[in-house]
Amino acid sequence: MSAEPIAVQQTAAQPMVKAEAVRKHFGRLEVLKGIDLEVMPRAVMCIVGPSGSGKSTFLRCINHLEQINGGRLWVDGELVGYRQRGEKLYELKEKEVAQHRRDIGMVFQRFNLFPHMTALGNVMEAPVQVKGTSRNEARQRGLELLERVGLSERCDMYPSQLSGGQQQRVAIARALAMDPKLMLFDEPTSALDPELVGEVLDVMRGLAEAGMTMIVVTHEMGFAREVGDELVFMDDGVVVEAGNPRDVITNPQHERTQAFLSKVL
Amino acid sequence: MTDTTTPTASTRADVKAIPVRHPGRWVASAGVVLVSAMFVHMLFTNPAFQWSFIRDNAFSAPVINGAKNTLVLTVLSMVLGVALGIVLAVMRLSPNPVLSGGAWVYVWFFRAVPRVVLLILFGNLGVLYSRYDIGIPFDRQIANLFGLSLSGRFFGVSANTILTAFVAALLGLALSEAAYMAEIVRAGISSIEEGQTEAAQALGMSRGKLMRRIVLPQAMRVIVPPTGNETIAMIKDTSLVAFVPYYELFFQLQAIGSRTFQLFPMLVAACLWYLAMTSVLMVGQHFLEKRYARGTRRSTDRAEKKSLFKIWTRLPSNWGA
Numbered sequence: 175m176s177a178e179p180i181a182v183q184q185t186a187a188q189p190m191v192k193a194e195a196v197r198k199h200f201g202r203l204e205v206l207k208g209i210d211l212e213v214m215p216r217a218v219m220c221i222v223g224p225s226g227s228g229k230s231t232f233l234r235c236i237n238h239l240e241q242i243n244g245g246r247l248w249v250d251g252e253l254v255g256y257r258q259r260g261e262k263l264y265e266l267k268e269k270e271v272a273q274h275r276r277d278i279g280m281v282f283q284r285f286n287l288f289p290h291m292t293a294l295g296n297v298m299e300a301p302v303q304v305k306g307t308s309r310n311e312a313r314q315r316g317l318e319l320l321e322r323v324g325l326s327e328r329c330d331m332y333p334s335q336l337s338g339g340q341q342q343r344v345a346i347a348r349a350l351a352m353d354p355k356l357m358l359f360d361e362p363t364s365a366l367d368p369e370l371v372g373e374v375l376d377v378m379r380g381l382a383e384a385g386m387t388m389i390v391v392t393h394e395m396g397f398a399r400e401v402g403d404e405l406v407f408m409d410d411g412v413v414v415e416a417g418n419p420r421d422v423i424t425n426p427q428h429e430r431t432q433a434f435l436s437k438v439l
Numbered sequence: 440m441t442d443t444t445t446p447t448a449s450t451r452a453d454v455k456a457i458p459v460r461h462p463g464r465w466v467a468s469a470g471v472v473l474v475s476a477m478f479v480h481m482l483f484t485n486p487a488f489q490w491s492f493i494r495d496n497a498f499s500a501p502v503i504n505g506a507k508n509t510l511v512l513t514v515l516s517m518v519l520g521v522a523l524g525i526v527l528a529v530m531r532l533s534p535n536p537v538l539s540g541g542a543w544v545y546v547w548f549f550r551a552v553p554r555v556v557l558l559i560l561f562g563n564l565g566v567l568y569s570r571y572d573i574g575i576p577f578d579r580q581i582a583n584l585f586g587l588s589l590s591g592r593f594f595g596v597s598a599n600t601i602l603t604a605f606v607a608a609l610l611g612l613a614l615s616e617a618a619y620m621a622e623i624v625r626a627g628i629s630s631i632e633e634g635q636t637e638a639a640q641a642l643g644m645s646r647g648k649l650m651r652r653i654v655l656p657q658a659m660r661v662i663v664p665p666t667g668n669e670t671i672a673m674i675k676d677t678s679l680v681a682f683v684p685y686y687e688l689f690f691q692l693q694a695i696g697s698r699t700f701q702l703f704p705m706l707v708a709a710c711l712w713y714l715a716m717t718s719v720l721m722v723g724q725h726f727l728e729k730r731y732a733r734g735t736r737r738s739t740d741r742a743e744k745k746s747l748f749k750i751w752t753r754l755p756s757n758w759g760a
Contacts, residue, residue: 239637239641268645269645272640273643274643275641275642276642279641280638280641288635289657289734290731290734291734292734300643304642
C-alpha cells in the first residue's frame with residue numbers, strides 16, 4: 175500500500191485489518207469469543223486489557239501465527255490463512271502464508287532477535303533471504319533503519335551486547351526492513367526496565383507520525399492516549415469497549431473497563 | 440578524599456593480605472607428581488616396551504595404510520552419520536506420524552544393536568543375498584495373485600560388486616552413528632526457543648530457510664560438543680571393522696604384533712596413534728565451538744582471542760553443555 179497522499183483517499187475506503195466474529199480456542203479453553211474490529215490504513219489501534227484477555231492471541235491471529243477457529247479475518251482485503259471459493263474455504267499453503275506475512279511486521283514482547291547475528295545482520299536477514307534483495311542494498315537500507323531507531327553506531331554488536339531497549343529498537347528496524355504495510359506490536363515494552371520504555375515508545379511514536387498502520391497491544395496508557403487513534407479494551411475474549419482513547423480513558427462506559435483502568439492509571 | 444572514618448596511610452594502601460594456605464592441595468599435588476614420575480620411570484626402564492621396536496614398526500607401510508583407512512572411515516562415516524542424523528531429527532520433529540514414527544523406529548533399532556554385531560551383519564550380508572534389486576515391494580507375490588508372471592524390479596547388482604568390505608564397514612558405522620546424531624541434533628533443535636521460529640515466520644521465512652538460517656546455526660552450539668565426542672568415539676570404533684573383515688590401523692598393528700610375537704609394543708603404538716589423532720581433532724573442535732559461540736557472550740570477540748591453551752581451562756564447562 176502506498177503512502178502517497180493521492181492513494182490515501184482510495185485506500186481509506188478499505189480497512190487494513192477487518193475482523194468478523196473471530197473465535198479461537200486452545201483445546202477447551204476459549205480465548206477469543208467473537209472479535210469484531212476494523213483498523214483503517216494509517217490508523218493506530220491500541221489494545222489494552224488484563225492478562226489472559228486474548229489480546230496477544232488476537233494479534234497473533236492477524237499474521238496467522240495462530241489459526242482461527244471461527245469467523246473471518248482480512249488484511250488489506252485478503253483473507254488471512256485461507257482462500258475462499260464459493261462457500262468453501264481452502265487452507266493456504268505454507269508458502270502462501272509466508273508470502274502474506276512479508277507485508278506484516280511484528281514486534282515481540284521478548285524481542286526475539288537472532289542472537290547469532292549482529293544488529294545489522296538481524297535487519298538484513300529477511301530482505302536478503304526472503305525478498306532476494308542484494309546484500310549491498312540490504313546493508314544500505316539496514317544502516318538507514320538502524321539510524322532511524324538511533325542505533326547506527328551499534329550495528330556490529332550482537333544482541334547480547336545490547337540493552338533491552340536497544341534490542342527492541344533493533345527488532346523494530348528488523349520488521350521495518352520488509353517494508354510492511356501493517357505493524358503489530360505485542361506488548362513491546364513489557365519486558366523492559368522502566369527507564370528504557372521511553373526510547374522504544376519514541377520510535378513507535380515516530381512510526382505512527384510517519385503514517386504506519388499499527389496495532390499495539392500495550393499497558394502504556396499514556397502512549398495509547400497520545401498516539402492511538404482508537405483504544406480497544408478487551409476482557410475474557412471479547413471487545414468490551416472501543417472508541418477514541420481520550421473518551422475511553424477519561425469516561426469509560428463499561429464497569430469492567432472502569433475496574434481495569436482504576437488499576438492501571 | 441572525604442570519608443566517614445578518617446583514613447590513615449595504612450587503610451588507604453592496597454590490600455596486601457596473607458593468602459589462605461592449602462596444605463591439602465600441596466600433598467595431593469606431590470602425590471600426583473610422584474605417581475607420574477613412577478609411570479615415566481616404568482615406561483623407559485621396562486624392556487618389555489621395546490621402544491626401538493615400536494619406532495621401527497609403528498610407521499611401516501601397512502600401518503600407514505591402515506591409519507589412512509581409519510581416517511577415511513572416520514571422516515566418511517561421520518559425514519554420512521551427521522547428514523542422515525539431521526534428516527532423522529527433522530523427521531522426528533515432523534507433525535506427520537509416519538515420518539516421526541519411522542525416525543523413532545530407526546533410532547530405536549540402531550541404538551539397540553551393538554556396532555560389532557552390526558558390522559559382522561553387514562560383512563555377511565553377501566551370504567544372505569547374492570543380488571540386490573530395487574523395485575516394487577511384493578511385486579511377484581502380487582503378480583502371482585493375478586496369475587501373471589511380472590517383475591517390478593528396476594535394476595539390481597550382485598552383492599560382491601556393491602557390498603565390498605569397505606562399503607560394509609562404512610555402512611555399519613554410518614548407519615549406527617546416524618541414530619546417535621539424530622538424538623543429538625534433535626536435542627539441539629529443541630533447545631532453541633519458539634520465539635526464534637516465530638520471529639522468522641513473522642518475517643515471511645519458509646520452514647526450510649528458517650531451519651537453515653535461524654534454528655540450526657543456533658542449535659550448533661549445543662550440537663558441536665557431543666558431536667566432537669562422537670567423532671572421537673568413532674575414531675576408536677573403526678577398530679571394530681576388523682570383524683567385517685576390513686583392515687585399518689589397529690588391525691595392521693595387531694597383525695605385526697602377532698607375526699613377530701611382540702604384541703605388547705604394538706598395543707602401545709596403537710595407543711600413541713589414537714592419542715595423536717584424537718588430539719588433532721580436539722583442536723578442530725575448539726575452533727568449531729568458538730565459531731558457533733558467536734553472540735552468546737557479552738564480551739566482545741576481541742576479548743575472546745586468547746591462546747588455544749584455554750581449551751584446557753574450558754573443558755569442564757563443556758561437559759555440561
